[in-house]
Amino acid sequence: MSGRLAGATVLVTGGGSGIGRAVVQAYLVEGAEVTVLERSSQRAAALRAETDGAVQVIEGDATHPKAVERAVTAARRDGDGLDHLTCCAGVFDYYASLKDLEAGDLLAASEEMWRVNVLSALLTVNRAYPALRIARGSVTLTLSGSAFYPEGGGVLYGSSKWALRGAVAHLAKDLAPEVRVNAVAPGGTGGTRLGGLRALAQDLTADHVPGRDQRIQAATALEVTPQPQDHAAAYVYLADPAGARVITGAIINSDGGRT
Template identity: 40%
Template sequence: MRLRGEVALVTGGASGLGRAVVDRYVAEGARVAVLDRSSIGLAKLKETHGDAIVGIEGDVRLLESNKHAVARCIEAFGKLDCLVGNAGVWDYMATLVSMPDDQIEAAFDEMFSVNVKGYLLAVKAALPALYDSKGRVILTASNAAFYTSGGGPLYTSSKHAVVGLIKQLAYELGPHIRVNGIAPGGVVGSDLRGLKALGLQEQSISTISLPDMLDHVLPTGKVATAEEYTGAYVFFATRAETVPLTGSILDFNSGWGVRGLIDVNLGAELDRCFGKQTMDGKAA
């Protein structure tokens, strides 16, 4: 119960990684407000967690939606200790060459409106409450915030912008508010959707088998599940353990950045040298 008595607001918390963070926060003793566009997802959260959560249907691209979410959070729970900016969209690795001329401007505006402006507006709306509580801001970045091939140029540049946002806000809002980020790699169980401007709004990344794509090239040997990422979100939301922590981004990506240039049979050499031997002398 590391977050007992704490109150969090999570954007994009009704599915995927955001939902896993909400579940973990409640399990750790927190009460959680969730801003999401899915009324169905919010209803499922309420069924699961009851009075420990309050769901707010809205659009992270609008300041009024973010202000409404903060107001509902304070009305329900009396304060706000931690803001988790998590709502996002993906470009399905659409290359610059492949994007039609008549869609690229709208696609860029949509991507940055959700992935960057949505975070900025959430922090703006939460500032008074976080100042009062000496609270925390946690923004979800991505392996694409540091490396290529986690998305196309739209997604990758938006997540690089999130890194700059974290650093600048940490500078501006200290010492009263801590601002940090977490950069997951691929997420098994993610429901990250595509851009409406590219006709991908109903397509979920969950339709792609990330383990088949990545397990054989990642140094950890596997793509992490949404639940396996949540420990970092708990740690970054704690108070006593994060006193020196601000302006930092945890590169939490199964070794994406050190995966090398060729596919390898991960662990095979170690198994040959140190694996348990079977009766016929072969590694177990």
Template identity: 40%
Template sequence: MTGWLEGNVALITGGGSGLGRAVAERFLDEGASVVVADRDPAKLSELVESAGGRADRIHTVEADVRSTADQHRAVSEAVARFGKLDTLVPNAGIWDYQRSITRLDGESLSAAFDELFAINVKGYLLAVEAAWRELVKTRGSIVMTLSNSAFYPNGGGPLYTASKHACRGLVLELAYELAPKVRVNGVAAGGMRTDLRGPESMGMADRSIETSFARSATTGDNPLLPLHDASVDPADFTAPYVLLASSANSSNITGAIIPVDGGIAARGFRTAAGGDDL
């Protein structure tokens, strides 16, 4: 793919690091202008510095996806800077580090649910609410970051898995509600080296999946996946975003979710049961 997104203007939430940043950089490679929203100003500054000669096609917005004011400001700045909005990528999220319900009491479960769903689900809805009017004008598209947890168990704990199932529902419902003017699709990504953090309410705000990969003695090989030696670099998960954002190459695709997870569907469940030790 080269130049598939020439002239496209995209807004990516949580694009300061990890998969979001990889998508932003890939979109720039494909000719798009990119607006990146993230809570961390240092990550945004680093992204702009790394853009080099492409910095004129990138604009950053310090924003919290839980704030409708921030979401509307990001959309407004995108239109003010580049004149329109073609693609929205709701991507910002946190992980529960597979924390089982058996390790949560009612109070901690309630607090973590509110935080995780506010970012992973409400954040997506607020992004769409802020952007849909501009996307209708351009007959644009929405590409949501999902996960293998939108289909299968044990990619997270019950909170994360439920949040990604909810986002799977959003893809289908919004694909119906916004048709025929706006296409809505998703990318169900598997595990990768990224700075994905956990909920503050669970004491995991400073915990990063990248640290877990760094501690591993392997290069990321996972014997539970058919493509067990597939790359875990976020950049290698970005091609489906390009396809789904390209009106020339996916004009008849909506309500679809592309799995990029190393073939989990071909492998089946990890173990027969998860509660044998209870």
């Protein structure tokens, strides 16, 4: 097997759809042995079918320690180290405004947002660290343009991505010198579903928001609406143990140029 990640063991959380799914495909093309932790049984089954069994799919919630531990164990080659971890699990707040939320809804939505978007990444890094340390591996977190600007979501989503932005810097120091930690911050992206908050009964998905792709295109310097696969090369670069050997604590903004 040839490629920048030939033979590398890789675990991706939330790899069953959207950007995570595109990243999984890119890792496969580069020769990686990919394991995915996916909460949705439907998306897990679709991923197995679409990759013809090339991806090892573990069904489970990335906020549950036992599920994460099962995925890490499955991803390690014969109990050896883990070369790379990518965290893509997340939920969206569909631009919910703080001023419109009742106190109870705010508490429930905030807890869900932090648990899925922040805690799942910290928990997975925590459980994967011993295996990553053995391999002198790396971690890539998934941020968002809303980790830099008040756009692309409401305050709940934005603050969760700001928290992950801080985690990149702190984890890069905390896990050094054995493990590199970086992130990709995609801008608005077409062809993604982005499930909403259950606490707010948000049953929308981003692909059904009218005019969304056009608004994204109008807000980028390159006048493009990025697709999930447009972000994947940034993830491949950060996972490459040779090409990104001295890169840690870095964030790649794949947003088409904010205007």
